[in-house]
Amino acid sequence: MIQILPAGIDQIPLVQKMATETWPSAFGKILSQEQLAYMMREMYSTSALKEQMEKKGHRFLIGYEERKALGFTSFETNYLEKPHLKIHKLYILPEAQGKGLGSRFLKALETRGQKEAMKSLELNVNKYNKQALDFYYKMGFKKFREEVIPIGNGFVMDDFSLIKPI
Ligand SMILES: CC(C)(COP(=O)(O)OP(=O)(O)OC[C@H]1O[C@@H](n2cnc3c(N)ncnc32)[C@H](O)[C@@H]1OP(=O)(O)O)[C@@H](O)C(=O)NCCC(=O)NCCS
Incomplete structure (x- = not known):
């Protein structure tokens, strides 16, 4: 049985472990090794995750099957x-x-959004992440913008912004 549960500071090591296992296969062919390492540090260091959770209002959910965290x-x-x-x-x-x-x-996320009177789900996805783009299109998202976002050290995120009304 799959369970989706809220995650907090105590689950930071688990989130870091899953990111380390997922990122190389998701982005290894899209981003340079240098950019991959840089983004992992910027977005998944303990201090960065704490800041996202405690200051930026990002909420985290983990999906488990038989107590094994899968995403x-x-x-x-x-x-x-x-x-x-x-x-x-x-x-x-x-x-x-x-x-x-x-x-x-x-x-x-759609259910939570509706409960909190949100009108849409939005996200950014790398333009060349075909697997994820196909998944989101299949789930009803539409592209509404292209965005090149400087993230420091001369690196950029080359993204599409997608939206789905809820
Ligand atoms: C993209 C990702 C989040 C999709 O999650 P997932 O659990 O693999 O997808 P699901 O099994 O829920 O698939 C849902 C539907 O999308 C379809 N789908 C999934 N990947 C697809 C692909 N690459 N191309 C076409 N359809 C796809 C599935 O066939 C399924 O359709 P169905 O319900 O008709 O069978 C996941 O594969 C992932 O984490 N990828 C690597 C990391 C990444 O790129 N994350 C997104 C960053 S923005």
Whole structure:
């Protein structure tokens, strides 16, 4: 049975472990090794995750099957003071992909968004992450913007912004 449960400071090591297992296969062919290492540090160091949880209002959920953590998501409601639920992260372990957990997370986020009077789900995805793009299109998201975001050290995130009304 799959369970989706809230995660906090105590689960930071678990989130870091899952990110380390997911990122190389998701982005190894899209980003340089240097950019991958830089983004892992910037987004998944203990201090960065604490700041996301405690200061930035990002909420985290972990998906478990028989107590084994298989993936995680993080999100923020009222993003930029608008009725949007922004999905910041959504990662499923390579061995658990394609079994329905990603769509379970999206459904859970949609339900939370509706409860909190949000009008849409939004997210950014790397333009070249075809696997994720196909997944989101299948789940009803539409592209509404292209965005090149400087993230420091001369690196950029080359993204599409996607939206799904809820
Ligand atoms: C993208 C990701 C979140 C999808 O989650 P998942 O658990 O693998 O997807 P699901 O099993 O829930 O798939 C849901 C539906 O999308 C479809 N789908 C999934 N991946 C697909 C792909 N690459 N191409 C086409 N359809 C796809 C499935 O067939 C399924 O359709 P169905 O319900 O008709 O069978 C997951 O694969 C992942 O973490 N990938 C690596 C990390 C990443 O890129 N994250 C996104 C960063 S923005």
